[in-house]
Amino acid sequence: MKLTLPPRVSAAKFEQALKAFEGVVGKGWVLATDEDRDAYSDIYAPGPESEWPASAALAPASVEEVQAIVRLANEYKTPLWPTSRGKNLGYGANAPRMPGSVVLDLGRMNRILELDVGLGYCVLEPGVGFFDLYEHLQREKAPLWMSVPGNAWGSVIGNALDHGIGYTPYGLHARNLCGMEVVLPDGDLLRTGMGAMQSNHSWHLFPSSFGPDWTHMFTQSNMGVVTKAGVWLQPAPESSLLITWDIPKEEDIGWVVDTIAPLKIAGVIEQNVFIPSWLGKIVLKGQRRDFWDKPGAMPESRVQELLKEHHLGYWQVQVRMYGHEAVNVAKAEVVKKAFRQHLDTPPHEDAWKSGDPVNQYDVTLGIPSAVALQMGDWVGGRGAHMGFSPVVPANSRHVLGQLRRSRKIIAEHDVDFYASFTIGGRFATNINMLMYDRDNAQQVTNIRKLFNALITETAKAGYGEYRTHLGWMDPVNETYDFNHHAQRRLNEKVKDALDPNGILAPGKQGVWPAAYRGKAVERGA
Amino acid sequence: MMKHVLLVGLLAASIGSLAAPPSSELAKAPPGGPPPPPPYQMRAPLPPGDRLAGGKDGAVLFSNRCGACHLAGGMGTNLLTKQRMAAGESPESGLLANRKDLTQTYVKAIVRHGKLAMPRLTRVEVTDAELDSIGKYLGKAGP
Numbered sequence: 001m002k003l004t005l006p007p008r009v010s011a012a013k014f015e016q017a018l019k020a021f022e023g024v025v026g027k028g029w030v031l032a033t034d035e036d037r038d039a040y041s042d043i044y045a046p047g048p049e050s051e052w053p054a055s056a057a058l059a060p061a062s063v064e065e066v067q068a069i070v071r072l073a074n075e076y077k078t079p080l081w082p083t084s085r086g087k088n089l090g091y092g093a094n095a096p097r098m099p100g101s102v103v104l105d106l107g108r109m110n111r112i113l114e115l116d117v118g119l120g121y122c123v124l125e126p127g128v129g130f131f132d133l134y135e136h137l138q139r140e141k142a143p144l145w146m147s148v149p150g151n152a153w154g155s156v157i158g159n160a161l162d163h164g165i166g167y168t169p170y171g172l173h174a175r176n177l178c179g180m181e182v183v184l185p186d187g188d189l190l191r192t193g194m195g196a197m198q199s200n201h202s203w204h205l206f207p208s209s210f211g212p213d214w215t216h217m218f219t220q221s222n223m224g225v226v227t228k229a230g231v232w233l234q235p236a237p238e239s240s241l242l243i244t245w246d247i248p249k250e251e252d253i254g255w256v257v258d259t260i261a262p263l264k265i266a267g268v269i270e271q272n273v274f275i276p277s278w279l280g281k282i283v284l285k286g287q288r289r290d291f292w293d294k295p296g297a298m299p300e301s302r303v304q305e306l307l308k309e310h311h312l313g314y315w316q317v318q319v320r321m322y323g324h325e326a327v328n329v330a331k332a333e334v335v336k337k338a339f340r341q342h343l344d345t346p347p348h349e350d351a352w353k354s355g356d357p358v359n360q361y362d363v364t365l366g367i368p369s370a371v372a373l374q375m376g377d378w379v380g381g382r383g384a385h386m387g388f389s390p391v392v393p394a395n396s397r398h399v400l401g402q403l404r405r406s407r408k409i410i411a412e413h414d415v416d417f418y419a420s421f422t423i424g425g426r427f428a429t430n431i432n433m434l435m436y437d438r439d440n441a442q443q444v445t446n447i448r449k450l451f452n453a454l455i456t457e458t459a460k461a462g463y464g465e466y467r468t469h470l471g472w473m474d475p476v477n478e479t480y481d482f483n484h485h486a487q488r489r490l491n492e493k494v495k496d497a498l499d500p501n502g503i504l505a506p507g508k509q510g511v512w513p514a515a516y517r518g519k520a521v522e523r524g525a
Numbered sequence: 526m527m528k529h530v531l532l533v534g535l536l537a538a539s540i541g542s543l544a545a546p547p548s549s550e551l552a553k554a555p556p557g558g559p560p561p562p563p564p565y566q567m568r569a570p571l572p573p574g575d576r577l578a579g580g581k582d583g584a585v586l587f588s589n590r591c592g593a594c595h596l597a598g599g600m601g602t603n604l605l606t607k608q609r610m611a612a613g614e615s616p617e618s619g620l621l622a623n624r625k626d627l628t629q630t631y632v633k634a635i636v637r638h639g640k641l642a643m644p645r646l647t648r649v650e651v652t653d654a655e656l657d658s659i660g661k662y663l664g665k666a667g668p
Binding site for chain 1: 561562563564565566567568570576577592593594598599600603604607637638639641642644645646647648649650652
């Protein structure tokens with residue numbers, strides 16, 4: 001990809017900035033060739049990758065180098081786009097929101113700084129991936145489990161900072177963060193929570209602090225660069241019990257949610273319960289053309305045939321219990337009894353105990369895998385996906401309403417329907433996977449229209465997305481509109497106070513610094 | 526190697542659902558049913574030292590840098606196994622480490638430019654020096 005300069009930075013000034021950055025990280029870690037720019041673009045971009053072009057990337061190895069880079073960025077007015085490992089696939093990967101931003105790739109900061117088996121936490125740098133931490137726990141024989149997202153190729157901290165979700169009792173990843181170290185936009189260094197006190201022993205243990213706690217100000221945020229964080233880990237259970245139901249009909253999701261959510265809120269079910277629709281299963285059995293070879297969405301009649309042929313329910317529910325065997329069995333009885341009110345078929349039961357082999361694809365056991373990305377193969381070619389991710393209250397009224405609304409809009413755009421609901425407590429996240437072939441211009445245009453329609457109609461009905469692709473950060477930000485966008489106004493005030501030069505991740509989540517506010521051309525797509 | 530061949534041979538039928546076969550069934554392949562997926566494959570640790578310097582062990586680097594997808598049961602292995610079998614090749618050739626037909630140049634090009642589901646990797650994920658070693662390890666058909 002050819003060089004796109006940052007807005008208001010001349011070619012000469014940009015060259016000087018790169019030279020200055022080389023002085024910090026060394027020549028080998030300033031990456032500014034056309035090939036490098038390609039590698040820092042969105043591999044699933046809905047449209048040309050040049051819509052979200054990076055100008056270069058820098059790879060610091062220490063917090064001191066991050067501080068030095070941030071100070072130089074202020075001097076040269078070069079915007080920085082921090083990424084931990086850059087695997088935010090479906091949401092923009094490692095590409096920046098504003099054209100010409102310099103990616104601050106924290107992948108080399110990959111040390112596991114601390115592991116406390118007794119209190120169940122670790123302290124990580126942002127470059128530590130789920131695979132790295134998993135293998136470290138195995139090698140140390142630490143009796144601790146992680147929670148992993150569906151695609152676990154990325155960073156533990158990066159995923160938590162972007163409000164990622166997993167499927168164990170520790171599945172709300174941002175909540176596992178406790179005590180962070182942050183480089184502020186002027187290069188100053190902050191420690192949040194109890195870490196605000198020099199050498200405080202409870203930094204990664206006490207989730208609040210004395211005085212306002214700023215920790216979550218730095219999640220989904222452009223207010224600072226997180227350089228380390230405490231991450232809580234689950235004590236490895238002595239046993240576990242998995243109960244699985246295939247749920248026959250689409251509308252059954254209503255009673256399923258009404259059954260699971262109260263048990264989750266009451267603590268009988270501890271994990272986040274993932275409920276994928278049938279396509280989530282069949283996508284791994286073959287490509288779309290193996291099941292339906294015509295363009296346009298697969299008709300309902302064919303869907304019903306496939307469910308029969310492959311013995312699938314419309315949904316699948318898996319509930320996993322963790323802990324002492326007798327407690328697991330007792331809890332499972334409570335869940336099974338609740339399900340019997342609606343479904344005669346008994347669930348498949350599968351007991352596991354410490355020392356048994358583990359299935360490398362089982363995310364409910366906290367095993368990292370990238371195998372979920374195989375769904376990209378569904379449409380063939382350079383298959384890609386975007387995730388439309390609204391949050392709804394965890395009851396049948398809201399879940400069925402959301403299902404019908406998104407189903408209708410997706411059908412109107414003639415796209416296959418693949419949704420999941422994850423019950424995280426009082427809420428459910430509804431991920432709609434919209435799959436397309438990047439080389440099919442018509443499909444790309446259609447997916448973009450569909451995405452716009454989903455955001456607008458869902459917001460009108462009173463629901464918002466918790467996460468979105470780079471290209472839709474502004475539209476989704478726009479939907480958070482209480483009191484003439486009071487939240488945006490607060491974000492902008494804070495942003496301008498902390499980052500007067502607007503150098504940190506301009507446009508992240510639709511939060512623009514004063515320098516680029518209202519400047520449509522500079523802001524890009 | 527025998528173990529690899531076996532695992533990959535089993536894979537084609539078992540490329541799992543995300544709601545994968547229960548863990549307790551891993552040890553015993555059910556008669557007639559799909560075989561269990563291979564267990565988690567531990568990657569080799571990243572060799573210490575300057576990542577920009579050459580001369581490191583390509584097999585170790587491949588395991589560490591590419592292993593998240595290209596060991597037994599990984600996403601890349603699963604997709605390649607499917608492709609290879611469709612092309613009339615053996616299922617075990619889905620594991621890149623088993624391939625005899627790759628050149629170093631080809632390996633490097635795919636890592637830097639991507640191919641279908643394989644994304645491009647940055648020079649932070651795999652440095653040029655590391656890629657040279659990996660290319661030599663995988664590129665059994667020559668430069």
